Amino acid sequence: MRERFRRIFQGAVYGPLFFLLGVSTAYADWELNMTRGVTPISHDTFDLHMIIFWVCVAIAVVVFGVIIYSLYAFRLSRGAQPDIAMVHSTKAEIIWTLIPIGILVAMAIPAAETLIKIEDTRAPDVTIKVTSYQWKWHYEYLGDANDPFVKSNFGFFSNISPESNRARQLGSGIDVFQVDNYLRDVDKSVVVPVNRKVRLLLTSNDVLHAWWVPELGGKRDTIPGFVNEMWFLAEEIGVYRGQCAELCGRDHGFMPIVVEVQSEADFAKWVGENGGAVGGGPAETPDVVEGTVAAAATGGGAGSAEPVDMELSFDDLMARGETAYLTNCSACHQLNGQGLAPAFPALAGGVITTGALDAHLDQVLNGKAGTAMAPFSYLSNTDIAAIVTYERNAWGNSTGDIIQPSDVQAAR
């Protein structure tokens, strides 16, 4: 703590100094300025930002300079006599109306040029449909048989990483400084090729959200019932992080975005591994190989590609169930299963979770109309089996039921 305070003191002294000198990256812990980003648009935006910033600084130096001089020179204690005849000057009024208008026109021209470029979404190389949910993202790569990369549609959900999700719980006791990319990490990243125009089609399943990765330049809202467009062309390979930027309810702060920009070869390989290169038919995302049980529970894909005759032990189901529950259910029903009255009922001792198994599976697979309970049929059979097993045997629930993927498949 003492160390933190010392750094803060340093920052308080150096921060404004560096800012004024424009040495924005000199002190990495004290990031002061907008990122320059890795796309042509983010570069243009950064340049506009810096021009208007320096224009403001210049005006401030003149205006504040005159006022500060006045505060010093024209004080009663220095014997200043008020010039009470000085009440109006048409010439001054005209000058200080025209000069700002000139500055504004000079600013408006490059801003309009950049804006026109931003809105030009024509001729994309890759198109990804982004759908926002409370509180996760779904990405669907739109394929075409003639497309050089994506031959057919495929998609997946992207949730906050389990490590961040555990650490961010109220009173988790986990030091968030020890969590890698705390709140800026996901279980499955969006992958795009470098130097290619990527167009996003953005919409929402429930409320408004906004998709924003600062390095890729700008954000755009996702609106239920409407499709918005934006595009970016990343010029550098790397991993870029952002998060939802429009208040979307309780867990607005916990829906990160991670974009991996890869070489074309790596991207093509990734598409192949994720099902998009397979010609014909609706693609399914193969689930991760069983074994690292908990780590695989990512909600990463629909599960029919997974063997349904697999048998898991109770302990494996509970371990995987805990992680999958954390990712998919805990935002509403809470980590401790107590829910949040009145909208989100408690699962600990709940009617459904301790009642008939069929009704429980039905609720998870199909949701409940008229409530916030969404259908989760897109999760793999294994994840649903693990979640239901976990819900029926955690927090003092003791049905002793063990649900296998085959049971889930049968209930679909």
Add this chain to the structure above:
Amino acid sequence: MSHTADAHHDHHAAPSGFKRWLFATNHKDIGTMYLVFALVMFFVGGTMAMIIRAELFQPGLQFVDPGFFNQMTTMHALMMIFGGVMPAFVGLANWMVPLMVGAPDMALPRMNNWSFWLLPVAFSLLLSTLFFAGGAPAGGWTMYPPLVLQTGNAFPFLIFSVHLMGMSSIMGAINIVVTIMNMRAPGMGLLKMPLFVWTWLITAYLLILAMPVLAGAVTMLLTDEYFGTSFFNAGGGGDPLMFQHVFWFFGHPEVYIMILPAFGIVSQIIPTFARKPLFGYESMVYATASIAFLSFIVWAHHMFTVGMPLSGQLFFMFSTMLIAVPTGVKVFNWMATMWRGSMTFETPMLFAVAFVFLFSIGGFSGLMLGITPADFQYHDTYFVVAHFHYVLVPGAIFGIMGGVYFWMPKWTGHMYNEKLAKIHFWLSAIFVNVTFFPQHFVGLAGMPRRIPDYATQFADFNMVSSIGAFVFGVSQLLFVYIIWSCVRGGEKATTAVWEGSHGLEWTVPSPAPHHTFEVAPEVP
């Protein structure tokens, strides 16, 4: 006949006890009630800000649930905007407008009473939702659907209290317009009115035009929720964005409703302590009117990221940039008023000078936000939070505080404690910057607003900001103490109070008697 005469006499009897306040029709009593109410709400909203800053002191969740955090940000804004800043300005108008134009009272005293007493009802309803199962509204003060429709039991309370606040504001505004138009003393021509009266006249028109739009927007939310309409539901042929357009058509004029009266106050204070008339009086009036007009054609700059057509974005970018011109004229005029003056720095002047500096910083960041491509990066980040707190705290609230120190001797008949007041000023002025300046940095570095927890690279500046907020918050207790002790006693104030004071309000005794200007004064 005799009955009527008796009633007339009763009007002049001094009412006492709670009836004096409950049945108040006197503009000074109602003004006092507005100001006290605003002060209470300022502390209620301030307490919520302290909870927000405590949670944001460090990354990770330490104190509150994210849902409760959202309730705090939502309620903080509603309390401060509708409970703090707006009633404070109406209170100042109630006290000072009749005194400044030489009127015996407000034109519509009974309506004045009602417009005040609606407010405690509205805010009791709204604050009671904090104790509901499911909690208070948490969808942001902007009430965007579909999120706001998830509110639960607090939802109808939110809508009804917003309706009540709107009624209160509209009636208060009508009263001010009628008073200014009809009750000026002979010789008080429109272009002789003090600038505070002018800015309030224009603000009152903004209120009358803007508040019904808000009422319409929230009524449509109500019918969407309970009566099966689909104004904002795409599934039924509506559009969630229409709410944003309607809301900001109210919301942007609302921004100026919260700053124009502060412009007026500063334009009274600076000439007084520079001992020199306001420079460019007429251009100040025209600049205020231009800002008011422009405020109705710039609303969509609050929603650049929703995906508007290019032509719409260009129009709103250009119109937004234009606002810098009349705003600049005002700052230049204040600058020229100080130039070759003979200044002293009593507390009202300190607040006014700080206003000019810090409001300008808020204006600069506003200009930056108006550049649409740059706004795509700034939008919904802490840069925006820093921007509007710069115009609202050292802008609107410093204006109010300066006004309170400026006119308090006239209200109470006592001088406030100048030494303590200066300490209050310096604590406020320093720590408002410690609180909000670092928020520019975290916003530019990519921290979104309205989040209860943040990535670790934002930790250091957030801690600085929280420390600033705690000290700023605690300093305001000193303000309450200074007001309290000034009401109780202190050095006797003269009629003119200030050496450089100028205007009708400084010709009545201090404290101002319960009834003033029963005979219209001579306007020099």
